[in-house]
Ligand SMILES: O=C(O)CCC(=O)C(=O)O
C-alpha cells in the first residue's frame with residue numbers, strides 16, 4: 001500500500017464530538033455593530049440591485065473584516081463555524097440573500113451550484129423522491145430538493161454555507177463529522193479499506209453536464225493524504241449513480257469500503273449535532289468535514305416549509321486542501337453550469353446572447 005501518511009493525524013481538523021461538550025467557540029454571534037452595518041448596507045443595495053452585482057462589500061461591512069479573517073483561519077484548521085443571529089425575521093428573503101451573499105464574498109468567491117446556475121440556492125422540499133434506488137441516477141434528483149435523510153457527504157466546493165431561514169416542523173437536524181477523524185479511525189481499525197478509498201470513485205453528474213461533457217467524473221479519491229493533513233471528497237449517492245451510469249458496478253471491496261466510511265461516520269463519538277435556528281449560518285470546509293441531515297416533516301403551509309440558502313464558496317489562491325491535479329476540487333464542481341463565479345456566468349450568458 002502506497003500511503004504517504006501512514007500515521008494518524010493529530011491536528012485541530014481531527015476533532016470528535018467530545019471536544020465540544022463545553023467548548024462553544026465554534027459559534028459566533030453577530031455583534032450589534034455588525035448588524036447595524038448590515039442593515040445600512042442592505043438599504044443601499046436594495047435599490048434594484050441583484051445580490052450578485054454588489055461591489056466591494058468590504059467597504060460597507062468594515063467590522064466584518066476581522067471576523068472574516070478569523071473564519072478563514074478556522075475553516076483551514078478545525079474546519080467549521082456557525083455564525084448566529086442574522087436577523088432573517090426582519091428581512092425579506094431577497095434582502096436576506098443580499099446580506100448572505102455579501103458576507104460570503106468577504107470569505108471567498110460564490111459559485112453557481114446547479115444547471116440553473118443558482119448562486120444562492122434554496123435548499124427546500126420540492127416534493128421529489130430522493131431515496132437512492134437503482135434508477136435514482138436516471139432521474140437526476142439531488143438531495144437538497146427533498147426532505148429525505150441525507151447521508152454524510154461533502155459538497156463539491158471549497159466551503160459550503162447553509163443559512164437557515166425557516167425550520168421544519170420536525171426533524172431536519174444537521175450533523176457534521178471530521179473526515180480527518182474518519183481517516184484516522186479507518187487507518188487504525190479498518191486499513192484494508194484504504195486502497196479502495198485512496199483510488200476513489202467516479203461520480204454521477206446528475207444530467208447537469210453540458211452536451212459533449214462526460215455524464216460521470218473521472219475517479220476522485222476519497223482521501224488524499226498530505227504531510228500533516230488529509231483531504232476528503234465523499235458523496236455515496238453520487239458514487240452509486242456513477243457506477244450505475246458507467247455500467248461498471250462497484251467491486252465487493254469498493255462497496256465494503258464505502259460501507260465502512262458510512263459506518264465510521266455514523267459513530268456517535270464522532271458526530272457533532274447542530275440544531276439550526278433561523279439566522280444561523282453553518283460554514284464547512286468540504287475537504288475536512290462531511291455533513292448530513294435527518295429526514296424532516298414540514299409545516300402544512302408551503303410558505304412555512306423548511307428553507308435554507310446555500311452558498312458554495314471558492315477560496316482561490318494556492319491549493320490549501322486539494323490534491324495535486326485538482327481533480328478533487330474541480331471534477332465534481334466545475335462542469336455544465338456549475339462552479340462558475342458570478343462574473344464568469346455573466347460573461348458566458350452575454351457571449352451566448354450576442
Ligand atoms: O438540509 C440540510 O441541512 C443540508 C442540505 C445539504 O447537505 C446540501 O444542500 O448540500
Ligand SMILES: [Fe+2]
Pocket residue numbers: 153154155291
Ligand atoms: Fe450538502
